[in-house]
Amino acid sequence: MxxxxxxxxxxxxxxxxxxxxxxxxxxxxxxxxxxxxxxxxxxxxxxxxxxxxxxxxxxxxxxxxxxxxxxxxxxxxxxxxxxxxxxxxxxxxxxxxxxxxxxxxxxxxxxxxxxxxxxxxxxxxxxxxxxxxxxxxxxxxxxxxxxxxxxxILTTGYYGAAIAGIQPRDTVAVIGAGPVGFFAVQAAMLHGAKEVLALDFEADRLAVAEKLGAVPVNVGERNAQMAVCQRTEGRGADVVIEAVGHPSAYESAVEIVRRGGTISVVGMYVSEQVTIPLGIYWTRMLDIRFAGLxxxxxxxxxxxxxxxxxxxxxxxxxxxxxxxxxxxxxxxxxxxxxxxxxxxxx
Ligand SMILES: NC(=O)c1ccc[n+]([C@@H]2O[C@H](COP(=O)([O-])OP(=O)(O)OC[C@H]3O[C@@H](n4cnc5c(N)ncnc54)[C@H](O)[C@@H]3O)[C@@H](O)[C@H]2O)c1
Ligand SMILES: [Zn+2]
Ligand SMILES: [Zn+2]
The missing domain is CATH 3.90.180.10 (Medium-chain alcohol dehydrogenases, catalytic domain)
Incomplete structure (x- = not known):
């Protein structure tokens, strides 16, 4: 064959x-x-x-x-x-x-x-x-x-949204508008998000996400935290789905999630490391869910x-x-x- x-x-x-x-x-x-x-x-x-x-x-x-x-x-x-x-x-x-x-x-x-x-x-x-x-x-x-x-990837995006516990009035930010982010955006809408923001720096990928009904945020042009806070009365996103798999995206997720919010980490990691300030996570009551495969x-x-x-x-x-x-x-x-x-x- x-x-x-x-x-x-x-x-x-x-x-x-x-x-x-x-x-x-x-x-x-x-x-x-x-x-x-x-x-x-x-x-x-x-x-x-x-x-x-x-x-x-x-x-x-x-x-x-x-x-x-x-x-x-x-x-x-x-x-x-x-x-x-x-x-x-x-x-x-x-x-x-x-x-x-x-x-x-x-x-x-x-x-x-x-x-x-x-x-x-x-x-x-x-x-x-x-x-x-x-x-x-x-x-x-x-x-x-x-x-x-x-x-x-479709089921992965669906799963990433499902484990995030999205509530009907939530603003969900999806970091990464690649294939996994594309399906996470649709799944977040399906799980009842009030608004879904798609963050990336590739304009053509953001355009596809926008066609699905997401609000595009070009993080090459705008500060992610400011853009998300602007749409959430300064609080940050209720739920963030990290669909990149790079420490920069993980750190961005921590920055744009609101206090008491949830991060679903779908992006894949192998040997990357980040510093976790436990006191800040603890005080902010962050709920971080590692999707694994x-x-x-x-x-x-x-x-x-x-x-x-x-x-x-x-x-x-x-x-x-x-x-x-x-x-x-x-x-x-x-x-x-x-x-x-x-x-x-x-
Ligand atoms: N958990 C699983 O079972 C599972 C399954 C499939 C894929 N994955 C992983 O999901 C991730 C995404 O997969 P993909 O195929 O969509 O990848 P991809 O590389 O095609 O897309 C990632 C997107 O993220 C953007 N990006 C990179 N850094 C960014 C940042 N800091 N902020 C905003 N956007 C940023 C890139 O421009 C790109 O458009 C990968 O890590 C992949 O290995 C996980
Ligand atoms: Zn695959
Ligand atoms: Zn088995």
Missing amino acids: RAVVYEDIHKVRVDDVADPRILDPHDAIIRVTTAAICGSDLHFYNGKAPMSPGDGIGHEGVGVVEAVGPEVERFRTGDRVVMAFDIACGHCWFCLHGQTSLCEDFRNLGAGPFGGGLGGTQAELCRVPFADTNLLAIPQGMDDERAVFVGD CPIHAWWDKAMAAVSAGKIDPLPIISHRMSLDDAPKGYELFDARQATKVVLKP
Whole structure:
């Protein structure tokens, strides 16, 4: 089959590789019909996370079930499904308590040795372990492009808003108007926010957020704290969703949240550090919720229902539709921020 494979830093290629096979009775093989390039793929592309030449890449994808192992109960050949970016076992203590991203046997699709050596979704075929847990049926009539992000960034944005405890009269500030911020903005509205502010310094990304109904704040031009205070009678945002994953954004979240407010930290951290003045946090009664990796499986039913009902619209984020063979160009554009989201059609 054809698959996107890692070659070297800033180099992926589309290659002929062996078809994946059922290796465990709980596996399914998916014939991918649409995959997408995610910001997390760029960690490998840019050499920040390890990958070996020839490793399959990609963890966002939808397709049709091609084959299932004998123990798979919920899916059969021909079903249209979305794949979860994080692969969980479905039966350990954490999985049974809805914290599937803390699974004892946690893995990631298309993430090299780091993710347990599984193949990627940017391929004609993809093997999904524990298929009953890691696949979600696509509702009848829903197209691929609406369904594909439910396995990752859409549900992540939904989760980031859901854990923030948004109340109907809240002003919510979303820091970062990238793909995750795009879905966090829509989810914050869905959770009843009175007003949603989108903060970024990329004008075109802010324009997309504004189309969704958010108030854009270009932090390259305006002081974030002043802009947020101006819209909240000087208090600050009731809820801040940090959708960047950089200490500057985390510190900005602490600055723009009101006393007694909540911060939901969805942006990903690895080894970054910040200084936490405990007395200030304590006095200001800050409620900080670290999202960790999204436990997709606990939230994707709700996220899919929101897409079905038209309450979350994924389509405005897609800037490029390309064939799988053009993936190297897609990576280049996405890495250069010339594409907001690239989908690939094998
Ligand atoms: N928790 C999870 O499960 C999960 C899942 C997917 C992605 N993520 C993480 O979410 C984060 C966002 O993902 P993405 O794909 O949208 O990334 P992205 O890099 O495409 O978007 C981030 C945006 O933040 C903006 N930005 C950077 N610093 C800023 C600052 N100080 N203030 C305001 N805006 C700032 C950038 O201009 C960019 O538009 C990343 O850290 C990613 O790894 C987490
Ligand atoms: Zn991702
Ligand atoms: Zn588990």
